[in-house]
Amino acid sequence: MLLPKFELLQPRSLEEATTMLAESNGETRVIAGGTDILVQMKWRKLRPSRLVDIKALEELRGLRWGQDHLRIGALITHREIETNQRIWDRFSALAEACRLVGSFQIRSMGTIGGNLCNAAPSAESAPPLLVFDAQAVIVTADGKISLPLEDFFVGPGKTLLQPRQLLQGITLPYPPARTGSAYLRHSPRNAMDIATVGVAARVTLDEGGATCRDVRIALGAVAPTPKVARSAEEALRGKPLQQEFIRAAARLAAQEAEPITDIRASAGYRREIVEILTERALILAGQRADIAP
C-alpha cells in the first residue's frame, strides 16, 4: 500500500520547528524515526498533509549526565539506550525495556520521544520511566514546561501534547544508593510482538539491606495509559523485602490493573500475568539493589 501524499518539512533548529508547528493548520504532524507514524499513514489511520521531520534538531539529541539528574533527548533511539553501560548501571529497567522493542532495525530507528508521544498503552519505555519519576520537557514557540510523565498520558494514543508542541526530552533524577530496578514483559508469541503485559519495578533498600525503604511499580498494556500501581507500592514500602510482602504487593498490582480483552489476551489472563510479573520484577529489582553501590 502506498503512502498518502504529504509535504516534508525539515527544520534546522528547534525555533524553526516550533514556528512551523505554530503556523500549522492542524494537519501537520511531527516525524522522528517514523516507525509508528509511517505505519499509521500506510494504513490510512492518519492523513497529515505536512510532516515536520525533527531528526536534525540538536536540542533533542543526546544524553546529558547532570549533577543530580539525567536528561534524555527525545531523539535518543532504543538502540542507543540498550547499548549504554551507564544506563544499565543506574537505570537497568529502562535499558531492559529498550532491548525488548521490535527488531534491531526498529530499535535503531525508533526513538524514546516517538514511543512516548505515540502513547500506546503498551509503550515499552513508559513503565520504566514512570518508576524513575521521569519529567517530560515540552517546548512550544512560547517556551518550555516540565511535567511529571505520569500526567503526560491521557488515553490510548493520546497525550497532553498540543499539535503545536514538541517533546524535547525527559529528565530522570538519579536514584538513591542501594537501588535496583527491572522491567519484564510478556508476549505469547516468540516472534516480534508488542507487550501483552509489561511491568517495571524499582526497589531501594535500607542500609541493612533487609527493608524496602522505597518502591515504585508501573504497569504497561493493562490500562488505557501506562499506570503506576500505587496501592501495591504502599503495601511494600517500609516492609521487609520478603516473599509474603512481595506477593501481597503483586496481588494488589493485579487488582489495580484495568485490562481489556482483545486479540492478544483476555482481561483475566492479563491480570494473572500482572501478578506474576510484578512478583518477579520486585525480586529481581531487590537482588539488584542488594549489590548496588
Ligand SMILES: Cc1cc2nc3c(=O)[nH]c(=O)nc-3n(C[C@H](O)[C@H](O)[C@H](O)COP(=O)(O)OP(=O)(O)OC[C@H]3O[C@@H](n4cnc5c(N)ncnc54)[C@H](O)[C@@H]3O)c2cc1C
Ligand atoms: C515492527 C514493529 C515492531 C515494534 N515493536 C515495538 C515494541 O516491541 N515495543 C514498543 O513499545 N513499540 C514497538 N513498536 C512501535 C515503535 O517502533 C516505537 O513506538 C518507537 O519508539 C516510535 O518512535 P519513532 O521515533 O519511530 O516515532 P514516530 O513514528 O516518528 O512518531 C510516533 C508519534 O510520536 C510523534 N512524535 C515523535 N517524536 C515526537 C516529539 N519529539 N515531539 C512530539 N511528537 C513526537 C509523532 O508525531 C507520531 O505521532 C514497533 C513498531 C514496529 C513497526
